[in-house]
Every structure is written in C-alpha cells, then in structure tokens.
Amino acid sequence: MLSMDPRGFPTSLPEFQRVFPDETACEVYLERLRWPNGFVCPKCSWQGEPHRFSKRSSVVLRCRDCHSNISLMADTVMQGSHALLCRWFWGAYLVTTNTPGMSALQFQRQLGITRYETAFQMFHKLRSSMIRPDRDTIGGQYPVEVDETYVGGRTRGEGRGVHHKATVVGSVEVRRRRDDEDRVARGRREHDGGKPLKRPTYGGRLRLRVVPDRQGHTLEKFVVESVTRGSEVRTDGWQGYDNLVNIGYRHQPIVMDGDPERAEEHLPMIHLVFSNLKTWLRGTHHGVSQRHLQAYLNEYVFRFNRRFYPTTAFNSVLGLAAHSVAPTYDALYSGAWVHPNQ
Ligand SMILES: [Zn+2]
Numbered sequence: 329m330l331s332m333d334p335r336g337f338p339t340s341l342p343e344f345q346r347v348f349p350d351e352t353a354c355e356v357y358l359e360r361l362r363w364p365n366g367f368v369c370p371k372c373s374w375q376g377e378p379h380r381f382s383k384r385s386s387v388v389l390r391c392r393d394c395h396s397n398i399s400l401m402a403d404t405v406m407q408g409s410h411a412l413l414c415r416w417f418w419g420a421y422l423v424t425t426n427t428p429g430m431s432a433l434q435f436q437r438q439l440g441i442t443r444y445e446t447a448f449q450m451f452h453k454l455r456s457s458m459i460r461p462d463r464d465t466i467g468g469q470y471p472v473e474v475d476e477t478y479v480g481g482r483t484r485g486e487g488r489g490v491h492h493k494a495t496v497v498g499s500v501e502v503r504r505r506r507d508d509e510d511r512v513a514r515g516r517r518e519h520d521g522g523k524p525l526k527r528p529t530y531g532g533r534l535r536l537r538v539v540p541d542r543q544g545h546t547l548e549k550f551v552v553e554s555v556t557r558g559s560e561v562r563t564d565g566w567q568g569y570d571n572l573v574n575i576g577y578r579h580q581p582i583v584m585d586g587d588p589e590r591a592e593e594h595l596p597m598i599h600l601v602f603s604n605l606k607t608w609l610r611g612t613h614h615g616v617s618q619r620h621l622q623a624y625l626n627e628y629v630f631r632f633n634r635r636f637y638p639t640t641a642f643n644s645v646l647g648l649a650a651h652s653v654a655p656t657y658d659a660l661y662s663g664a665w666v667h668p669n670q
Contacts, residue, residue, distance in 0.1 A: 337638040341438070344421045345414075354413035355387050358400045361648055371396040385410050404647035405453045411446060415439055416454075416646065423454045424631065424641040454645045458630040459623040466533040467559030470501040471580075473598040474551060474563050476542055480609060480616055494618050496605075496625065497539050497550050500597050501532025502562075531597045534632045536605070536625040538618070544568040548575065564591055601632070 338344040348354050359367070367378045367389060374393035381388055385408055387400040401407045406416050418439055422430065430438070436447030466472060478493040505528045535554040539546050547568045552575065555561060560578040563569040572579040582594040592599060605628055609616055616624050634641035 337642075338421075341418065341421060345418060348414050348417045351413050354417050355400060357417075358387075358404075358413075358648070359389070361643070362400075369394060369396060370398060405456075406646065409450070409453075411441075411450060415441065416450065419450050419454055420642050420645045423451070423458065424634070424645055425638055455627065457645050457647065459626040461626050462533075462535070462629065462633065465554055465556040466499060466501050466535060467556040467561070470503055470532050471560040471562060472499050472501055472555050473595045474499045474547075474555070474561055474569070475595050475598045475602070476539070476547070476566075477602040477606075479606060479621065480618070492618065494621055495539050495542060496536055496602075496621075497542075497547060498534065498536045498598050498601060499551065499554050499561075500534045500601055502529050502597050503532040504529050529597065531601060531632070534601060534629050536601075536629050538622045538625065542566065542568050544571055548572065551577065562595060564595065 338347055348357065366375060368375050369378070369391035372391060372394040374391050376392060378392060378398075379390040381390070383399075385401070389398045389400065390396070391398070399407070401409075401413075406413065409416070419435065422435060422438055432448045432451040433444070435441075435451045436444055439447065441447040441450070474497070476495055476497045479496045480492075480494055535550075537550055537554070539550060544567070548571055551561060551569075551572060555577070557576045558578070560580055561569075561572055562580045562582075563572070565581050565583050569579065569581060582590060605625075608628060609624060631641070634644070
C-alpha cells in the first residue's frame with residue numbers, strides 16, 4: 329500500500345520510485361498526460377493505437393494513417409537527452425518536493441548518476457523553470473503583507489559596519505482557512521468571553537525580489553509590479569511606503585513604537601517567510617552570492633507557491649505544464665489504465 333498525501337502525490341522518493349519504476353511507467357504517464365482520451369494524430373486527427381518505437385533519445389508514436397512521427401519528449405526538458413526517463417522523473421520529484429533544496433552534487437548522489445556533468449545538466453534544466461519569476465500580481469481579495477529584510481553577506485574579517493548583505497523585499501498574501509473559520513466560530517461559541525483564539529491564517533502567493541535600497545521609489549515599484557492595484561497592503565511604519573495610498577492601494581501601516589512584538593503581530597506571515605528563507609539559504613547553500621541570489625529567491629517562491637500542488641510543480645519542471653490535463657495518478661497507482669502494448 330502506497331502512502332500518499334490527500335492530493336494523490338507520493339510522500340517520499342521510494343514511494344515515488346515505486347510509481348515510476350522504469351521507462352515504461354514514465355512513457356505511460358507522458359502519453360496519458362498528452363492524450364488523456366487516447367492517441368489523436370496532431371497532423372491528420374486520426375484516432376486509434378499508434379505504432380510505438382524507441383529512438384536513441386525519445387519514444388516515437390507513428391500515426392497509422394498519415395505515418396507522421398510524434399516524439400513523446402518533444403517540447404519537454406527531456407528532449408534530446410540520453411538520460412533515462414525515470415531518472416528525469418525522480419530528479420523532478422527531488423527538486424520540487426525536497427524542502428531544503430539541494431546542490432547538483434547531492435542530486436547526483438541521490439539519483440546514482442555516474443557522471444557529474446550529466447547530473448549537473450539535468451539539475452540545471454529542471455531548475456530553469458523554477459527560477460523563472462511568476463509574472464502575475466498577487467492580492468486582490470486577499471490582504472498582502474510587504475516588508476524588507478537583509479540576506480546573506482559575509483562579515484567575517486571585515487571592518488565594523490562593512491557588510492555585503494543584500495536587501496530583499498517580499499510580499500505575501502494572507503489567506504484564511506475555510507475549515508478553520510468554522511472551527512473559530514465554534515470556538516467562540518464554546519469559549520465566549522475567553523481569550524481570543526489565534527487567527528487561522530496561512531501564506532498564499534509569494535513574491536521576493538533583490539532591491540538596491542529601501543527607498544520609496546524602489547519599494548513602490550516592487551509593490552506596483554507584484555501586488556494588484558486596490559489590494560490591502562500591510563507594512564511597518566517605514567516612510568518608504570507612505571505613498572502607497574496615493575497610487576491606489578488600501579495601505580495599512582503600523583506605527584512602530586519600538587515594540588518588536590507589535591510588528592510580529594502586524595506582519596506575521598512575511599516574517600515567517602523571511603525566517604524560513606534564511607534557514608534554507610544558510611542550510612543548503614551555505615550562503616549564496618549576490619549574483620545568484622535572485623535565482624534562489626525565485627526557486628524558493630516557486631516551491632512556496634506550489635506547496636499545495638505538488639503535481640503541478642512536478643509537471644512544470646519537466647516542461648509538461650503546457651499539456652494542462654490533470655494527471656490521474658490514481659489510475660496509474662491502481663493499475664486501472666493498461667498500457668496498450670501490454
Ligand atoms: Zn496522422
């Protein structure tokens with residue numbers, strides 16, 4: 329019996345490897361994703377069982393009517409690669425679900441890949457879609473917390489006051505859990521007059537950016553590009569945010585009185601994000617140079633924003649997002665779908 333989370337995704341690499349043990353299992357998945365209702369020739373629209381054969385770096389389906397060849401790996405990150413499909417699949421699982429992230433060397437060891445160059449190229453290709461920034465704006469119906477922090481930088485051996493820390497600004501949606509709203513309502517009834525319950529909120533979508541400074545126009549530009557106009561924006565009392573109300577945001581600043589607990593209460597979500605981000609950067613990468621920091625921020629954001637959608641993250645790094653049909657892992661697990669060749 330496989331243990332999976334409620335979203336139907338394996339919860340560990342060994343479980344994942346049992347779902348995708350070999351090339352056939354991966355080919356079935358790719359074909360199923362692309363043609364959930366059976367093969368349809370993209371050239372002549374013929375439907376039915378195609379011929380299947382393997383080429384050096386792809387599996388090819390040939391239409392029985394017009395004899396067109398269609399590569400299963402075309403338009404994916406696996407195109408042109410000689411590495412085994414299941415290695416790609418296992419690698420995609422690792423980079424999207426391993427919370428602390430990993431280095432190319434760890435990646436190579438985990439997958440048992442002999443050549444470092446092969447592992448490095450796979451790792452790089454799988455990461456490339458993670459480090460492309462999400463472009464749409466967040467907020468709207470959800471309030472957004474915005475704050476800045478300092479990241480990284482080695483100060484050892486340098487004079488006092490000299491630091492190479494990068495300034496990072498972030499915005500995150502504050503969402504409420506629906507089931508928790510019900511629980512809170514129950515709790516209020518049951519504990520009427522008692523101490524207030526903790527607010528059952530969680531982080532929605534996130535955006536992070538390296539910025540040169542904390543000046544008003546810098547922070548404003550980030551908010552305009554990452555937060556939907558008209559959204560409620562919560563910040564601390566820093567003057568750099570003073571103009572937000574004039575450019576169409578419902579600005580909710582907190583007046584800082586030197587009490588850090590008040591800021592914690594006002595901006596709990598973005599502070600939690602910053603804290604986890606720093607732990608991840610320190611723990612996995614032993615600090616990151618400023619030149620590469622934005623790529624790591626994007627990777628962090630990619631995982632954060634898809635943490636409830638592991639299947640989406642997995643398909644996305646393999647370049648399968650374009651074929652947007654939801655995969656049916658259940659059918660694959662249960663064996664309900666039989667490969668036509670079997
Ligand atoms: Zn055809």
